[in-house]
Amino acid sequence: MGRSPCCDENGLRKGPWTPEEDKKLVKYIQKHGHGSWITLPKLAGLNRCGKSCRLRWTNYLRPDIKRGKFSPEEEQIILNLHSIHGNKWSRIARHLPGRTDNEIKNFWNTQLKKKLIEMDIDPMTHCPRTDFLLTMAQLIPLANLKELMDREPWEKQAIRLQEVIQSAKFQYIQYLVQSAMAMAGNSNNIADIVAINLLSSMPSPRGTLLNPSQLENPTQGSLELLDAQPLNDQIPHYTPSPDLPYPWDFMPPMGNEINQDSNFTQLSHGDYTPKSPLPPSLPPTLGERSIINPADACSSSSCDGSTPPFWPDLFLDDPLFSQASSI
DNA sequence: AACTGCTTCAACCGCTTCTGC
DNA sequence: CGCAGAAGCGGTTGAAGCAGT
Numbered sequence: 505m506g507r508s509p510c511c512d513e514n515g516l517r518k519g520p521w522t523p524e525e526d527k528k529l530v531k532y533i534q535k536h537g538h539g540s541w542i543t544l545p546k547l548a549g550l551n552r553c554g555k556s557c558r559l560r561w562t563n564y565l566r567p568d569i570k571r572g573k574f575s576p577e578e579e580q581i582i583l584n585l586h587s588i589h590g591n592k593w594s595r596i597a598r599h600l601p602g603r604t605d606n607e608i609k610n611f612w613n614t615q616l617k618k619k620l621i622e623m624d625i626d627p628m629t630h631c632p633r634t635d636f637l638l639t640m641a642q643l644i645p646l647a648n649l650k651e652l653m654d655r656e657p658w659e660k661q662a663i664r665l666q667e668v669i670q671s672a673k674f675q676y677i678q679y680l681v682q683s684a685m686a687m688a689g690n691s692n693n694i695a696d697i698v699a700i701n702l703l704s705s706m707p708s709p710r711g712t713l714l715n716p717s718q719l720e721n722p723t724q725g726s727l728e729l730l731d732a733q734p735l736n737d738q739i740p741h742y743t744p745s746p747d748l749p750y751p752w753d754f755m756p757p758m759g760n761e762i763n764q765d766s767n768f769t770q771l772s773h774g775d776y777t778p779k780s781p782l783p784p785s786l787p788p789t790l791g792e793r794s795i796i797n798p799a800d801a802c803s804s805s806s807c808d809g810s811t812p813p814f815w816p817d818l819f820l821d822d823p824l825f826s827q828a829s830s831i
Numbered sequence: 832a833a834c835t836g837c838t839t840c841a842a843c844c845g846c847t848t849c850t851g852c
Numbered sequence: 853c854g855c856a857g858a859a860g861c862g863g864t865t866g867a868a869g870c871a872g873t
Binding site: 518519520521555556559560563564606607609610611613614615 | 838839840841842843844
């Protein structure tokens with residue numbers, strides 16, 4: 505395939521391992537430990553390269569390897585962790601004793617990814633696959649527009665319509681923010697800042713979505729590179745109707761929205777799950793989505809492990825954060 | 832039985848990160 | 853700090869197995 509083979513240039517064996525080779529490898533490692541993988545094959549009497557031996561041991565022969573189907577619990581853990589870490593298979597594997605990164609990767613690529621796509625969830629961002637028109641189509645029934653149009657004066661209808669459009673725009677931009685975060689991995693990224701500014705420009709009728717201090721300094725240090733002024737002043741304020749359900753009431757909590765009034769319950773491992781039942785008019789994927797554990801948000805290389813890069817001040821004072829951090 | 836298309840997963844490749852000097 | 857070798861990692865491949873015809 506155009507790639508230069510790493511093993512056969514010295515006449516070393518490639519391809520599937522024979523039971524005899526397995527026996528030799530297991531016997532040697534049980535007696536001496538693997539030590540240096542480079543020297544192991546010679547010492548163990550194997551005509552393989554060290555890399556091949558290491559792979560065979562870690563992915564197949566290790567005694568603590570768990571074989572067989574993934575349980576629903578394991579599946580849920582993989583989904584949650586993938587929404588946090590992306591394709592960091594070894595990192596995900598650390599949370600699943602007995603499972604190898606390779607096994608998890610295969611399981612993801614052959615099954616979970618397909619499942620998410622069938623559920624209309626983007627496997628990369630773990631967000632509902634959003635196109636603006638689709639969002640509108642989902643939100644308009646939410647507002648019972650037709651019924652209202654039959655009995656409300658046009659001024660009220662106009663306000664309702666404005667709210668629906670605002671909701672759709674809000675949801676779309678929230679999608680952009682979440683996509684940017686998921687794609688960036690490292691939050692020290694221009695896309696994040698742009699998306700946050702967009703989001704901050706959207707009036708949220710149930711309070712501030714993002715902590716103002718976070719808007720001023722979302723990445724702790726990188727922001728001074730940009731003139732990232734929130735656009736709030738440019739957006740006219742509007743007052744929502746109290747009886748209209750807003751889609752963000754059913755979105756997982758973000759930042760300082762995590763509180764006791766939230767529509768989400770914290771699970772024992774620190775993640776959040778929606779309080780049921782969700783309104784039937786909402787797409788089911790909104791309710792089934794998981795939210796990242798703030799403690800796990802610390803994935804960037806610039807992070808020292810004590811402070812998540814993106815929600816620093818926001819969570820440090822929050823009992824939920826200390827609880828999540830201790831897990 | 833024979834063929835085809837699809838799925839699974841072990842193994843490989845090459846790049847990145849880590850470690851020791 | 854810089855370098856080289858070792859180890860780790862994630863993407864990809866292809867053989868084997870399975871299901872459908």
